[in-house]
Amino acid sequence: EAQVTQNPRYLITVTGKKLTVTCSQNMNHEYMSWYRQDPGLGLRQIYYSMNVEVTDKGDVPEGYKVSRKEKRNFPLILESPSPNQTSLYFCASRVAGNSPLHFGNGTRLTVT
Amino acid sequence: AQTVTQSQPEMSVQEAETVTLSCTYDTSESDYYLFWYKQPPSRQMILVIRQEAYKQQNATENRFSVNFQKAAKSFSLKISDSQLGDAAMYFCAYRSYNQGGKLIFGQGTELSVKP
Numbered sequence: 001e002a003q004v005t006q007n008p009r010y011l012i013t014v015t016g017k018k019l020t021v022t023c024s025q026n027m028n029h030e031y032m033s034w035y036r037q038d039p040g041l042g043l044r045q046i047y048y049s050m051n052v053e054v055t056d057k058g059d060v061p062e063g064y065k066v067s068r069k070e071k072r073n074f075p076l077i078l079e080s081p082s083p084n085q086t087s088l089y090f091c092a093s094r095v096a097g098n099s100p101l102h103f104g105n106g107t108r109l110t111v112t
Numbered sequence: 113a114q115t116v117t118q119s120q121p122e123m124s125v126q127e128a129e130t131v132t133l134s135c136t137y138d139t140s141e142s143d144y145y146l147f148w149y150k151q152p153p154s155r156q157m158i159l160v161i162r163q164e165a166y167k168q169q170n171a172t173e174n175r176f177s178v179n180f181q182k183a184a185k186s187f188s189l190k191i192s193d194s195q196l197g198d199a200a201m202y203f204c205a206y207r208s209y210n211q212g213g214k215l216i217f218g219q220g221t222e223l224s225v226k227p
Contacts (some may be wrong), residue, residue: 031213033213033214035215035217040121040219040220041219042116042118042203042217042218042219042220043203043205043215043217044217045214045215048213048214058214059214088155090157092157094213098145098164100147100159100162101157101159101215103156103157105154105155105156106155106156106157
């Protein structure tokens with residue numbers, strides 16, 4: 001089944017404790033991206049990647065890192081999480097061109 | 113920079129009736145894509161419908177259709193014969209042909225369906 005898989009689905013952590021949210025797609029998509037969803041703000045792009053070893057900042061990249069060493073994986077790294085990073089996170093992918101984004105099921109992160 | 117605005121935080125519709133969700137956007141580009149996504153309580157993001165800006169014909173997918181007014185920069189979603197399963201958060205989104213294909217989302221409209 002074609003899908004974007006994020007893990008974990010829920011995560012509660014404390015301020016300053018490094019964490020990684022994994023994202024993997026099995027559709028051989030070139031393009032992958034991360035979004036965060038906050039009430040009243042919709043979804044905002046954090047980082048994106050056009051292909052392996054090519055990443056770029058989105059609208060809200062502060063406090064996040066990503067890497068794209070393999071085509072299928074695009075982890076989101078929070079080196080020192082803070083409470084303002086409490087949010088719902090989505091990974092998404094698509095082929096190049098005008099195809100729509102395929103979203104993962106989301107990761108609910110709480111930073112205390 | 114492009115922006116997307118959904119001015120209705122919440123909407124309600126009676127089952128079997130029709131409801132229209134509003135979306136306006138701001139851009140200086142002439143070529144772009146517009147989307148409506150549905151997010152049910154499961155929080156999946158499900159593509160409902162999409163429209164290419166160069167197409168004058170409004171997109172339709174079964175009970176879902178759009179009213180795309182390019183000059184007015186308006187992209188409303190009409191849901192006909194509303195069903196209980198249509199209850200969800202709906203997001204309007206814009207995507208440029210370039211800029212890395214970033215989706216710019218509106219704030220969302222929470223739709224409830226009354227039996």
